[in-house]
Amino acid sequence: MHVTSERRLDDGVRERTFTLDDAPGVPRTPGIPGILWTPASAAASAPAPLILQSPPPLGLRTAYPRLAARARHAAEDGFASATLELPGSGDRPRIPATEQAVADLRQALEAGRPVSDEIVDALVLPLVDRAVPEWQAALDALLTLPEIGGPVGYSGGVISIGTRLAVVEPRISAAVLFAGSFVPRAIFEEARQVTIPLHVLLQWDDEGNDRQAALNLFDAFGSAEKTLHANMGGHTGVPPFAADAAAQFFTRHLRARPAVMRG
C-alpha cells in the first residue's frame, strides 16, 4: 500500500489516504483507494486493534462523513479503522454484470414486479466475489504497520460482503453488520457457517429494506453470540445510542484498552 496523504484531525486522530497495491495475478491499476485512521496513542509499543469500516456502495467520497465519524468514535476506544473503495464504486471501473442487474432491478421495481432471485444474485454476488479478496489484501498490508495490531473487527455496509468475510477470513474476530435486503440465496447458506460474535443493526422502517428478509438472515447466522438491535427510522437514521452500543460490542470482543477514559 502507498500512503498518498496524511493529516491530523483536531482530536489527534491520524488520517492517511492510501492506494492498495496490486495483488499477485490481480491487476488493480491504478490501485484501490482507502483511508486509515489511527488513534493518537497508537504506536509500535502499543499497537491498536483494527476495525475494517466497510462502506456502503456509494463511493468513499459520499460515505466519508459517516465513515470518519465512526472511525473517530472508534479511536476514542483505542481502535484504528480502515476503509476501502468497493469494486464498482467511486472512481473505480463499473462491474458490467452489476450495472445490468441494477437496470433490471429498477425495471422490476418500476413495474411493481417482485425482484427475482436471479436479479439479486447478479446484483450482489459479483460485488462480493471481488470485494472479499480485496479486503483480505488490505488486511495483509495494514497488519504489517507497526502501530496496528490484532484482533480485527469488521463493520460494514453490505451485509453479504461481511457474511462472506466472516466465513473465509479467520483474522476477523467480531463483526457489526447492517441489515439489508437483496441477500442472495447462497449468502444465507454461508451465514450458517459464521461462528464469530455478531452485532446486527436493523432500521425497522428502512424504506429500501425487507424487514422479514433481514430477520431471516439474522436467524440463519450460526454464531452462538449474535445480537440484533432494531431501531426506529429509515436507512440512514441509526440513532447515536445505537452507534455507542456497536462500539461497546467491539470493546467487549476486541478487548481494546481505551485511549481516553470516558465518563
Next chain:
Amino acid sequence: MHVTSERRLDDGVRERTFTLDDAPGVPRTPGIPGILWTPASAAASAPAPLILQSPPPLGLRTAYPRLAARARHAAEDGFASATLELPGSGDRPRIPATEQAVADLRQALEAGRPVSDEIVDALVLPLVDRAVPEWQAALDALLTLPEIGGPVGYSGGVISIGTRLAVVEPRISAAVLFAGSFVPRAIFEEARQVTIPLHVLLQWDDEGNDRQAALNLFDAFGSAEKTLHANMGGHTGVPPFAADAAAQFFTRHLRARPAVMRG
C-alpha cells in the same frame, strides 16, 4: 406502606421489605409484599430516580435473585428499585379466572391444539386489571419517601402489564419490557397508544415464546423511540451485556447521576 425489615447489602445498598397498605375501597388484607432497594447515596437532599422492577409471575421468593441483581446494578447507576408481589403469585390468593385459564392452556398445549384468543384473554387480562392499580398505589407510596424522587422507569416481566402501565400512568417516563407471547388482542390495541421510550428485550430462542408475536407487538408500539434487543438463548438466558444495555437506556432517559463512577 409498612416497612417490615431492613438490611444493608455488602455494596451499601439499603434493602427494605414492606407491605403495601390497602387502598381506599380495595381491601388487601394482609397487604401486598414488596421490596425496596435504595443506593447508599440516596438521601432527602439527593433523591434517587426510581425503577419499578416488576417480577415475572413466579412469586417474589423465586424471582428474588434476579430482581436483587437488577436492583443492585441499577443502584450503581444511582437508581432506587422497587418490586411488588403480583396478584395471584407467591403467598397472595390465587385469581380463580387465571387458574382456570392455566388449566385450559395446559390442556390445549398437551393436546397440540392452538391456544385460543379466549384462553389468552382469560390468562392475562385479569392479572393486568388487578396488577396495574397496585403498581400505581405502590408508586403513590414510594414517591412520598424523601430519598426517592422522579423520574420513574418501569422494567418488567409481564409485557402486558408494562404496556397498560405505560399507557395509563403518566409518571412512568421510560420502560424496559421483556418480550413474551400470550398477549391479548386488547393489549395490541393499547400498545399503539404507548408513546414513552421503550427498550424491548427478546430472547430469540425462548422456548415459551412466540417470536413472531413478540415482533408484531414491538411493531405495534406507538413510541417514536423504541429499540428491540434480540439475543440468543432461552427465557432466562439474557446475557450480561444485555442487562448493561438496559441500564444505559434508563441512564439516558431518567438522567440519573451515577452514584459510582464506572470505568
